[in-house]
Amino acid sequence: MSKIFDVIIVGAGSAGLAALREVKKRTRNFVLINDGPWGTICARVGCMPSKLLIEAANAFHRRGTFEEFGIRGADNLALDLAAVLRRVRRLRDDFVASTLKATDALGECAVSGRARLLGVGRLEVNGRELQARNIIIATGSHPVVPASWRVPDKQLLTTDTLFEQETLPPRMAVVGLGPIGVEMAQAISRLGVNVTAFGCGTTIAGLSDPQISSVALDLLGREFPVYPGGRAYLDVVSEGVRVRAGTMEVAVDRVLVALGRRPNIDGLGLERLGIELDEQGLPFVNPHTMQVADLPVFMAGDANDQIPLLHEAADGGYIAGINATRSAPTHFARRTPLAITFADPNIAIIGSRFQALDGKKILTGEVRFEHQGRARAGQRNSGILHLYAEPESGRLLGAEMCAPAGEHMAHLLALAIGRSLTVRDLLRLPFYHPVLEEGLRTALRDLAAQLPACEESDLAACDAFNAEALD
Ligand SMILES: Cc1cc2nc3c(=O)[nH]c(=O)nc-3n(C[C@H](O)[C@H](O)[C@H](O)COP(=O)(O)OP(=O)(O)OC[C@H]3O[C@@H](n4cnc5c(N)ncnc54)[C@H](O)[C@@H]3O)c2cc1C
DSSP states (O other), X not given: OOOEEEEEEEOOSHHHHHHHHHHHHHOSOEEEEEOSOXXXXXXXXXXXXXXXXXXHHHHXXXXXXXXXHTOOOGGGOOOOHHHHHHHHHHHHHHHHHHHHHHHHTTGGGEEESOXXXXXXXXXXXXXXXXXXXXXXXXXXXXXXXXXXXXXXXXXXXXXXXXXXXXXXXXXXXXXXXXXXXXXXXXXXXXXXXXXXXXXXSSSSTTOOOHHHHHHHHHHHHTTSOEEOXXXXXEEEETTEEEEEEXXXXXXXXXXXXXXXXXXXXXXXXXXXXXXXXXXXXXXXXXXXXXXXXXXSEEEOGGGGTSOOSHHHHHHHHHHHHHHTTXXXXXXXXXXXXXXXXOOSSEEEEEESOHHHHTTSOXXXXXXXXXXXXXXXXXXOOOOEEEEEEOTTXXXXXXXXXXXXXXXXXXXXXXXXXXXXXXXXXXXXXXXXXXXXXXXXXXXXXXXXXXXXXXXXXXXXXXXXXXXXXXX
């Protein structure tokens, strides 16, 4: 009889590697299978190279504030786009190398090849059948490109190919205004490319609060033309690619497609598990156990199409790794939802989304950053933040924002929501002066003013001073 592994992990991305860490603690009888390059999507073509590009773009963009600061000569600064992209790849290669340390020493336990399920506990890779007591599917996702777009590959980029470019052309369209589209459109524009962006949703960057989305859209629209809400069509024309959406039409050299990502499940053989699949071809996956139906099969990371974010993929892999080595699965509580789009100002969604609360009785506290003291000092005074709270208790439920240093406030808010803190609990915190978090305090005070009056002092219950330097 052929060998039966305790666990087979399919996919060596962030979810697969988190699963591997847990599996290795409990058994040596496992195999990790990965198709294509090793080194994770995050490090190779995702989180890390995109943030490297954004950092360079924002550093160059900052020159627009120099004159006002009294720094002369900004007009003489020039951007070497090829050097920017070389740096992206150089640092990216370092990040990839560090993820490879997790798999380089695995020897025969690591197999390169495309796995295909043959049934529960059975799969095929490189023409060989392997059997396992448990299988973890962590196959990730790929960018969606409409099949009807008949545009040559060299004119159509995705984030799989963007960071490999030696340079970028003068005119680009970005189609899709989810988190990745928004981040890349702004970065590419700030790097000097003439960008036109198209979105097809009612809001952008995953926001669900229409007011926050509209501020974000307005701020982006001051940097480059943005056309939300229309389905885009592409044609090849003599001067490049023509992008049409509604009444808008633009000719560009290349198009970055950012229309979302689809789980890598095509040809994976999920139908051979003998369970119901939804219209996307996905099975039910319990988000607390990562178990597929009641089978000894677990599915984590982008592959299960639940929350396509790095820390969630790692958590899912961790849960799957533990449960695939236990006789009965443990249910794990998931973390407070937290999603950040690294636009400038940062866009973030924490806890319950506005859309999920809409229609329920909630209070909304608001701050706008135009007059916030520290934001003005740094010429970063734009954006808006909404906090959502329960009307009676004042418990914080969620937040959406497009705000300077939003990525940090988002973490503070995730902590508060995770700990079920109330508006008054938060107002008891010290707020150092002058910091951007004082803007957050303004939104908390806005909420406190709507809550039932309370005798208790929190030392922060005074009215605003109506002086920018103090509020
Ligand atoms: C441009 C971009 C920017 C992003 N920025 C952020 C960010 O700032 N913050 C954040 O939290 N998230 C971000 N993400 C999302 C994050 O990168 C993903 O959620 C995460 O990397 C998913 O990890 P994973 O393990 O599910 O998949 P992956 O890392 O894609 O790993 C899956 C692996 O499985 C392999 N595979 C597929 N099919 C098979 C098969 N049949 N057999 C064997 N192997 C197979 C794949 O080749 C791949 O190596 C970004 C994504 C992109 C694309």
